[in-house]
Structures are given as structure tokens and as C-alpha cells.
Amino acid sequence: MTEAETTLLERCRAGEKDAFGSIVRKYAGQASGAAYIFLGCYDEALDASQEAFVRAWRHIGRFNPDSPFYPWYAAILRNVCLSRLRSRARHKTVALTEGHADPSHNGDPVLLAQRNERSDQLWRAIMKLPLPFREIILMNHFQGMAYKDIAEALRIPIGTVMSRLHSARMALREKLAGEEP
Numbered sequence: 001m002t003e004a005e006t007t008l009l010e011r012c013r014a015g016e017k018d019a020f021g022s023i024v025r026k027y028a029g030q031a032s033g034a035a036y037i038f039l040g041c042y043d044e045a046l047d048a049s050q051e052a053f054v055r056a057w058r059h060i061g062r063f064n065p066d067s068p069f070y071p072w073y074a075a076i077l078r079n080v081c082l083s084r085l086r087s088r089a090r091h092k093t094v095a096l097t098e099g100h101a102d103p104s105h106n107g108d109p110v111l112l113a114q115r116n117e118r119s120d121q122l123w124r125a126i127m128k129l130p131l132p133f134r135e136i137i138l139m140n141h142f143q144g145m146a147y148k149d150i151a152e153a154l155r156i157p158i159g160t161v162m163s164r165l166h167s168a169r170m171a172l173r174e175k176l177a178g179e180e181p
Contacts, residue, residue, distance in 0.1 A: 001068045001069070001168075005023075005026075005069065006065065008020075008022050009023065009063065009065055009069055010052070010065060012057075012060050012063075013061060013065065014059055017057075020053075020057050020060070023069060024053050025029075027070060028049065028068065029054075030070070030143055031049035031052065031053070031073070031077055032045050032046050032049045032140075033045075033138075033142065033143075034080055034138055034143065035048040035049045035052075035076065035077060035080075037126070037134050037138045038078070038081035038082070038084075038085065038131065038135065039081055039084060039085070039088070040127060044084065048077065048080045048081050048084055049077060051080050052073065052076045052077035053073075055076050055080065056072075056073050056076050059076075062073070067152070068149060070143075070149070071145065071149040071150070071152045071153040072143075072152075072153075074153040075152070075153045075155065077112035078135065078153065078154070083093065085131075103156070118153070122176065125172055125176050126138075126172065128175055129168060129171055129172060129175070130171075132164060132166065132168075133164070133171055133172070135154070135166035136150065136161065136164045136168050137165070137168050137172065138167050139154075139167070139170070140165055147161045147162060147165075
């Protein structure tokens with residue numbers, strides 16, 4: 001975590017909304033991409049990431065300033081997405097939009113995947129993985145999170161992160177092999 005981010009987070013904990021706005025701008029793209037992996041709908045992903053930022057602001061006093069912000073926020077985002085998935089299952093709702101993200105949003109990991117056929121195959125295979133595998137692949141490979149940060153965000157031991165990541169990679173390899181022409 002940079003000194004500038006530490007200062008911003010200290011200002012957030014002191015109640016400065018403008019400082020939190022800077023944090024939101026920094027992580028908004030990463031957050032909506034992560035939510036998309038969970039929810040499969042771009043608009044719902046934007047709503048979920050926004051809801052998670054609101055919750056993070058409400059509970060910023062619980063944030064440990066000695067820890068990086070994103071793993072703490074990622075745990076909140078994960079809970080919001082899981083809650084939406086449970087609600088969707090209870091109400092048997094289906095997302096009205098299918099496919100990938102709005103192409104006007106540069107930097108979105110889903111957009112980047114759309115740009116060539118192999119990447120598109122990869123995303124289809126990732127979306128077919130069970131949720132625990134999808135999220136661990138996303139956090140490690142697409143968001144570059146360290147094992148320690150993933151463990152913190154998911155509230156699991158580092159050994160479980162490594163094991164789940166290995167299993168997720170094997171499952172993804174099998175799905176991709178099944179899609180070869």
C-alpha cells in the first residue's frame with residue numbers, strides 16, 4: 001500500500017467523503033470486474049460494486065489501517081454478490097442482459113477478454129467453473145492478489161488458497177480442453 005493510499009484511508013476513517021471518493025475511483029474497475037465474475041451481468045455487477053462501496057464507507061471504522069484496503073473491500077463485495085446470488089436463486093430471476101460488458105468501459109477485464117476468440121473461450125470456461133473456483137482464479141490471475149490477501153478476503157487459510165487455486169486451474173484446463181475445435 002502506498003503512502004498516499006494510507007493517507008487517503010486515514011482521512012476516510014476521519015469521515016472525509018472526498019477521500020473515499022478517491023479510493024472508489026481507484027478500485028471501481030477492478031471491483032466491477034470482480035462482481036461480474038460472480039454475477040454474470042454487467043449492470044448488476046456495477047450495482048453490486050457500488051453497494052459494496054457504500055457498505056465499506058459505512059463500516060470504514062472497522063477497517064484496519066495497517067492492512068491493504070482491497071482485500072478488506074473484496075470480502076465485502078463477495079458478501080454482496082453472494083447475497084444477490086442467493087436472492088436470485090430464491091426468486092428464480094434471470095439477468096435480462098447476457099454476454100459481456102459494455103465495450104465503452106476501457107480497462108474492464110471482461111472487455112479485454114472479448115477482444116479475441118481464445119480469450120472468449122477462456123471466459124466461457126471460467127464462467128462454467130463453480131463459484132469458489134471462479135473467484136480464486138479472478139483474484140489471483142486477473143486482479144494479481146497475493147495468496148495472503150486472497151486468504152484474508154475469503155477468510156480461509158493460505159494452504160486452502162493454494163489448494164483451491166490448483167484445483168481451479170485443473171478444472172479450467174479440463175473445460176478448455178473440452179472446447180477445443
